[in-house]
Amino acid sequence: MYENTHVSNFPPRPGDPVRLIVADREPVRLRTARQVIEGARFRVVAEAGDGVEAVELARYCRPQILLLLSPDLGRRDAVSVVGELARTAPGVRTVVLSAQPDPELEERVLLAGASGYMTQPVFDETLLRALEGVACGEVISSRQVIDRMVHRLQALPRAGQGIRPVRSRLSDREWQVLDLLSAGCAPAEAADQLGLSPDTIDSHLRSAERKLGVRGREAAIAAAGDLIDAVLAS
Numbered sequence: 001m002y003e004n005t006h007v008s009n010f011p012p013r014p015g016d017p018v019r020l021i022v023a024d025r026e027p028v029r030l031r032t033a034r035q036v037i038e039g040a041r042f043r044v045v046a047e048a049g050d051g052v053e054a055v056e057l058a059r060y061c062r063p064q065i066l067l068l069l070s071p072d073l074g075r076r077d078a079v080s081v082v083g084e085l086a087r088t089a090p091g092v093r094t095v096v097l098s099a100q101p102d103p104e105l106e107e108r109v110l111l112a113g114a115s116g117y118m119t120q121p122v123f124d125e126t127l128l129r130a131l132e133g134v135a136c137g138e139v140i141s142s143r144q145v146i147d148r149m150v151h152r153l154q155a156l157p158r159a160g161q162g163i164r165p166v167r168s169r170l171s172d173r174e175w176q177v178l179d180l181l182s183a184g185c186a187p188a189e190a191a192d193q194l195g196l197s198p199d200t201i202d203s204h205l206r207s208a209e210r211k212l213g214v215r216g217r218e219a220a221i222a223a224a225g226d227l228i229d230a231v232l233a234s
Helices: 027-037 051-061 078-088 103-112 125-135 143-155 172-182 187-194 198-212 217-233
Strands: 018-023 042-048 065-068 093-098 116-119
Touching: 018 027, 018 051, 018 125, 027 042, 027 125, 042 051, 051 065, 051 078, 065 078, 065 125, 078 093, 078 103, 093 103, 093 125, 103 116, 103 143, 116 125, 172 187, 172 198, 172 217, 187 198, 198 217
Parallel strands: 018 042, 018 065, 065 093, 093 116
Antiparallel strands: none
């Protein structure tokens, strides 16, 4: 399995070709990928015929990038390969190619630790530019999956959200309103989440402003944040 492989224990120097391993169950695809990728910018140091070989060769050769030409790698699939190398060889960046868009699989691969997922039916200059970006530390993903993950992060509670001073001038409902507004919700969105009318949200906000001695939504959010910060610091 380790014939025609190259092992380097030294970090790459500026100007050195990017060292890759390519993996796929189809020998024809491996040959085609190697012909397209290998050149002044890249050096293919090994080829793997399935997911098990991909993991073993990546540990042995320590390339900069492991390129999986398909999510289906026989004895180990792409998610398993990515997760294993994220734990045991974190210096190896993994990129997964797929012939068809699959947002759920793409997200699983990225969360497992991959540096990229591309819908790439052919090997061309677009792939080479993406690999150069990955070698420089970039993460490659579709806009759809990036949007999904960003929205999920934005929906997470911010640090301190839900924390209350033991003694507070604000009611629980006023705190809930300020929590949602500070997380970026518009008043109408806060109303939907709390099952209230927009007018009721506005009433709670004005009441909170009076109790905090401030005027305006942003000032109320900032004042409530100061109270939370004091609790966290105590």
